[in-house]
Amino acid sequence: MAEAKKEKILGVKGMNDVLPDDAPLWELFENTVQSVLRSYGYLQIRTPIVEPTALFARGLGTVTDIVEKEMYSFTDSMNGDQLTLRPESTAGVVRAVLEHNLTYEGPKRLWYSGPMFRHERPQRGRYRQFHQIGAEAIGFSGPDIDAELIMMCQRLWDDLGLSDIRLEINSIGDAEERNRHRADLITYFEKHSDVLDAEAKRRLHTNPLRILDTKNPAMQELVNDAPKLLDYLGDESRAHFDGVQRLLNANNIRFTINPRLVRGMDYYNRTVFEWITDHLGSQGTVCGGGRYDPLVEIFGGKPTPAVGFAMGVERLLELMRANTPSTSAGQCDVYLVHQGDAAQLQAFILGERLRDAGLDVVLHCAALGGAGSFKSQMKRADSSGAAYALILGDDEMAKGEATIKHLREADMTNNQRHIGFDQVVDYLIDQIVGDAEHEHGHLHAGQIPTHH
Ligand code: ATP
Ligand code: MG
Secondary structure: OOOOOOOOOOOOOOEOOOOOOOHHHHHHHHHHHHHHHHHOOOEEOOOOOEEEHHHHHHHHOOOOHHHHHHOOEEEOOOOOOEEEEOOOOHHHHHHHHHHOOOOOOOOEEEEEEEEEEOOOOOEOOEOOEEEEEEEEEEOOOOHHHHHHHHHHHHHHHHHHOOOOOEEEEEEOOOHHHHHHHHHHHHHHHHHOHHHOOHHHHHHOOOOHHHHHHOOOHHHHHHHHOOOOHHHHOOHHHHHHHHHHHHHHHHOOOOOEEOOOOOOOOOOOEEEEEEEEOOOOOOOOEEEEEEEOOOHHHHOOOOOOOEEEEEEEHHHHHHHHHHHOOOOOOOOOOEEEEEOOHHHHHHHHHHHHHHHHOOOOEEEOOOEOOEOOOHHHHHHHHHHOOOOEEEEEOHHHHHHOEEEEEEOOOOOHHHOEEEEEHHHHHHHHHHHHHHHHHHHHOOOOOOOOOOOO
16 A cells, blocks of 8 residues: 655745746846946955844844844744844844954955845745845945945946836935934824824834835825925035935936935935836835944944945846846756666766866766666757767767767758767867857847856
């Protein structure tokens, strides 16, 4: 009697697999971002995915969406420590910078990439494990670095072929300016408390600035007419904001000022910005950032100005999918087909020699039902995406020659050669280099290049 079939265990809701078909797009995206970041002198930093819960509670502020309801926190059962899967990376990067005294010799331009975790309701563009790539410029005080970060994003959209992303900027001033605005804002909202929804009422005395961020249509008119933080800026904040705008204008970066733009975290001050597209429904913000001068001190460091951004990788990839024609990226150069023990050994030897020469080689291996006939092996070779099949059977072993079949040659009468084992590497390298040169003229901009 067969055992009862076991139930499958599925992945966690809101946490996605990136399957091999999709992986080349991720790779193209990540490589493009890295090369843009490097071209501005940003250095990579990698911090742990798990941090002490206190880091986020203190850094992000306890009345933020993230800390209030989105964090995956747990107790380390070994020692009772309170830990959290990082919901964002700025806090961890700043912690690491302080812990290792990275700004000792001066300001630092840093970038990071990796998964973030937020317990949100999964929907299009909103997941529980998602990915961000971000930059943090730590120790820089002027509007110049704010503009540089924004220009870096613009260059990235250009390089990725994404044209429908618009920039909104705002200044949320400094703490004292925000306090004066906050008092007036509370008075204003109290006067109109009949229009406030439950969430806004809850926020009224903890984080009224966030009410401006509401997506509730019934409150739009109210927040539109609310006192504007921009009107409360002092001379220094105003000069900083003017400086950012001057540099953006001089570099032909188009933007709109959105006086209602505030960011989710408490640590922001002065410049804030978001890149938004209309092509992703309500999850249209693909990148957000701003200045966070107070954060280093909040973490116990010396006063150190800083500014950064984080982009949502899944949202940008969804935009790219609409633009990038999917090409079947070649999986390998050569597929090794073999039959018999001696041929198998020779296939292993030739496979290693081809890899030594830099080629990508897939060796046919047995599956359920055994190694398979020549015919079924050739089917695998065809579907592998390989350019060439290298075939070894009794005849080939007897003659000391491999049969090499060009799998992408339309002319079926002229696609096969017999090559002595010692010449196989040179022959295949010549062919593949020749093919690449031939194909090169036909590559279109924006097309995902195969690895040749
Ligand atoms: P939203 O208002 O959409 O919740 P946010 O203000 O929480 O965004 P940030 O903390 O600024 O987002 O994160 C920067 C970027 O990371 C966002 O602009 C977005 O592109 C992406 N992002 C944030 N949360 C998620 C998520 N749950 N799933 C996928 N991407 C996300
Ligand atoms: Mg959010």
